Amino acid sequence: MESLFLIKPGEILLKQGNQDEFIKGLIRQLRLRMGKTVCDIFEYPGRFFLSVDSANEAKAAFVLDHCPGLNGFAKAKCCAKTVEAVLAASMEVAKEGFASGSRSFKVETRRSDKSFPLGSYETSALMGEKILAALPELTVDVHSPDLIVNLEIREKAYAYGATQKGPRGLPSGSGGRALVLLSGGIDSPVAAFLMAVRGLELDFVHFQSYPYTSIEAQRKVEKLTRLVTAWCGRSRLWVLPFTEVQQEIKKRAAVDASTIMLRSAMMEAANRIAGKIGAKAIVTGESLGQVASQTAENMRITEAPTTLPVFRPLVGLDKEDIIHLAKRIGTYETSILPYEDCCVLFSPKHPLLKPDYGSLVASYRALALTPFIERSVEGTELFKYGYTDVLTEFGVR
Ligand code: ATP
Ligand code: MG
Secondary structure: OEEEEEEEHHHHHOOOEEEEEEHHHHHHHHHHHOOOOOOEEEEEEEEOEEEHHHHHHHHHHHHHOOOEEEEEEEEEEEEEEHHHHHHHHHHHHHHHHHHOOOEEEEEEEEOOOOOOOOHHHHHHHHHHHHHHHHHHEEOOOOOOOOOOEEEEEOOEEEEEOOOEEEEEOOOOOOEEEEEEEOOOOOOHHHHHHHHHOOEEEEEEEEEOOOOOHHHHHHHHHHHHHHHHHHHHEEEEEEEOOOOOHHHHHHHHOOOOHHHHHHHHHHHHHHHHHHHHHHOOEEOOOOOOOOOOOOOOOOOHOOOOOOOOOOEOOOOOOOOOHHHHHHHHEEEEEEHHHOOOOHHHHHOOOOOOOOHHHHHHHHHHHHHHHHHHHHHHOOEEEEEEEEEHHHHHHHOOO
């Protein structure tokens, strides 16, 4: 048996001159994620379709649920453009809805093929009447029905019930590649998710301070990367040994500036990785004022070592909102596992809140950390994740 999904794209439809590129990008992403699973993906103006053997329906639903560029999708029935066939398909949708608990319904018809013998309103009215006659326990509710029987009369006719929301945004890769600074905390995976949905392919960099941070802390970051890769399709994680850099900072920097120095060093290292991989931007999980190192002054200083734009999608979000998002995308439970991040290790009791830009950038330069950072980059451990790793992580077959 075949399962057919009707897919509603979102922002792609607002594109004018280059819409084709986005359409191709979305189809490429769906194929990449479906991997070796045989499936048919096709596009008609305003809609995409994915058909797959029913044995792989759960996998297809997972892929659609996590593929940026989709506003929503629904399991649909495709039939001939005759009143009888549309009626039979509507009836099936209504019966399935009733079987899964719906007690009120309405029919909504969109008819772009004007050669269909009935108008949209007439189609809805006729189907509604027939459904009521066949299933008298159902009632009609045009305001907030349990079930909407959707009919679309286009190149073919389609009937479907509940529509599931997609992640929206733009297809992965349409915005290029970015490098995410991924700690093991709550914030940075959420920042990565938000940027993935805007169409960025992502690489991740994590700074570990073994033996001050544990191997479990790194395993947690590897897992967070696989979880977030559900949205960006594939990824690489660059784990950099940063102990030596941190020790240098500890030895030579003013105590109250040590966090800013460490952040600047992370940015310098990230800038190097970004250059290697052609990333167009750097992403962090910073949120204005959340901690002392996330003031406007501090952000300006810590981004000085790069000329790339630094995206901070959480900058205006409240911690509660960030936690809510982390729970929704499934990273929260992993993020709260109690392993130390390297930043905490040497953090001063009273960090600078309003540091002077000129003097701190000069202090950072005076530390001359570049040789240490180069060594750290040379010592990178690289992990690559594809969609099979994602599906395994989420337990989807
Ligand atoms: P998170 O929850 O993402 O850890 P946080 O609120 O704990 O954020 P900080 O520890 O101040 O904030 O870190 C701010 C940002 O710096 C993080 O969101 C992340 O982008 C980056 N960062 C911090 N530590 C690391 C690390 N060890 N490796 C890579 N990036 C890091
Ligand atoms: Mg942190």
